[in-house]
Amino acid sequence: DAGVIQSPRHEVTEMGQEVTLRCKPISGHNSLFWYRQTMMRGLELLIYFNNNVPIDDSGMPEDRFSAKMPNASFSTLKIQPSEPRDSAVYFCASSPTANPTGEQFFGPGTRLTVL
Amino acid sequence: AQKVTQAQTEISVVEKEDVTLDCVYETRDTTYYLFWYKQPPSGELVFLIRRNSFDEQNEISGRYSWNFQKSTSSFNFTITASQVVDSAVYFCALSGSGYSTLTFGKGTMLLVSP
Numbered sequence: 387d388a389g390v391i392q393s394p395r396h397e398v399t400e401m402g403q404e405v406t407l408r409c410k411p412i413s414g415h416n417s418l419f420w421y422r423q424t425m426m427r428g429l430e431l432l433i434y435f436n437n438n439v440p441i442d443d444s445g446m447p448e449d450r451f452s453a454k455m456p457n458a459s460f461s462t463l464k465i466q467p468s469e470p471r472d473s474a475v476y477f478c479a480s481s482p483t484a485n486p487t488g489e490q491f492f493g494p495g496t497r498l499t500v501l
Numbered sequence: 502a503q504k505v506t507q508a509q510t511e512i513s514v515v516e517k518e519d520v521t522l523d524c525v526y527e528t529r530d531t532t533y534y535l536f537w538y539k540q541p542p543s544g545e546l547v548f549l550i551r552r553n554s555f556d557e558q559n560e561i562s563g564r565y566s567w568n569f570q571k572s573t574s575s576f577n578f579t580i581t582a583s584q585v586v587d588s589a590v591y592f593c594a595l596s597g598s599g600y601s602t603l604t605f606g607k608g609t610m611l612l613v614s615p
Contacts, residue, residue: 490548491548
């Protein structure tokens with residue numbers, strides 16, 4: 387079975403450019419999570435969707451960040467305009483359940499470098 | 502607010518040594534769930550174990566074992582007879598009641614040398 391798929395795996399861009407990260411959750415999972423990992427702050431939850439609806443976006447750093455989930459099999463995280471401090475590894479995870487017992491399955495991550 | 506503390510930033514051991522990774526958590530929820538994830542050098546996060554707050558029995562899976570102590574709010578992870586392939590960053594995480602967001606600790610980097 388395919389796991390969580392993220393694209394691109396690596397992205398290098400210049401400050402000010404728009405960046406779009408993509409995620410395909412595991413089929414049948416109804417919860418989707420976007421995380422950011424940096425050395426300084428560790429793993430931070432950015433936003434969480436359940437049944438394609440954003441439930442908690444309190445972790446989204448600022449208005450430059452936006453996330454969408456137009457259907458159950460696709461989500462995007464967009465940064466516009468990007469800044470060097472956005473450089474990080476961005477993980478997408480999905481879970482078959484919305485309740486806390488659910489294991490989260492992580493994608494391989496997108497390593498973003500903003501110059 | 503929930504918090505997970507992994508006080509050990511980095512641990513180095515020689516192969517075949519036993520090693521324990523510490524995890525201390527804080528939560529106001531009476532029902533909660535604790536997790537350990539492994540992040541090998543390749544970068545992906547791999548689920549290892551989930552425990553709920555009502556089950557304090559220790560668990561063993563091969564060379565891995567977990568010690569959950571509610572009295573000290575700790576959920577420690579022991580690797581017996583460590584191997585080079587165990588080298589990774591290990592994260593402890595906590596999920597409270599309500600919905601399934603995870604609060605992660607900062608991680609412990611384990612380096613196992615041959």
